[in-house]
Amino acid sequence: MDLDLALRTEKPAALKDTSTLDEKREMERWERSNRMSLMIMKRAIPESFRGTMSDEADAKSFLAELEKRFAKNEKAETSTLLSTLVSMKYKGKGNIREYILEMSHIASKLSALKLVLPEELLVYLVLISLPSQFNQFKVSYNCIKEKWSLNELISHCVQEEERIKQDKTESAHLASTSKGSNKRKIKEAANSGPPRKHHKETKEETKESGCFFCKGTNHKKKNCTKYHAWRAKKGLPELPKTN
Secondary structure, three states, X not given: OOOXXXXXXXXXXXXXXXOOHHHXXXXXXXXXXXXXXXXXXXXXXXXXXXXXXXXXXXXXXXXXXXXXXXXXXXXXXXXXXXXXXXXXXXXXXXXXXXXXXXXXXXXXXHHHOOOOOOHHHHHHHHHHHOOHXXXXXXXXXXXOOOOOOHHHHHHHHHHHHHHHHHHHHHHHHHHHHHHHHHHHHHHHXXXXXXXXXXXXXXXXXXXXXXXXXXXXXXXXXXXXXXXXXXXXXXXXXXXXXXX
């Protein structure tokens, strides 16, 4: 059954006693299509709108009246869509293919509103919206003579995003490995160094068994002639000598 027949064609002329069998069949097909189309549209719209529409209207007239009720300001819609398109920024998260297709979808809506954006302009809008991670990629594009189509741009952007993700993974692994290596070196150095207690005991032993000033082993600092001479040279008061 041609469900949209009543929307595509005008209502056939009223039947007469002289109408042929084909004319009667055509009228029956159209009326069935009209009833089904009206039923579907009325079920799809809010109930508050149903009472404002004439019950006598056919499907085609009903749809035309409905379009008037939902009519939009094309200038305002164009402004909103264009503002959305030029302000879009890719955050580097998610899927860059879907992001570019979303921008293309908005451009298609603008085309339907009679604002056609050249594909070359859309390519530049996409490139401008990419984050700093893609700077090298953008410079490379500006250096080549050929111009990419939107499909070519999508393909190259997907490859570049995969490369960026791979570089991040390798950098993170390298940083983790380097950090672990440094920890091991610090631990090994700590284990190989002399214990603090032993070092302290060594100092105490040196202090008790010899002279701290001249490092001599047969006398102590308070009896060291070199130490007393040094004090005299510095003008310090003389210390009493002990046996």
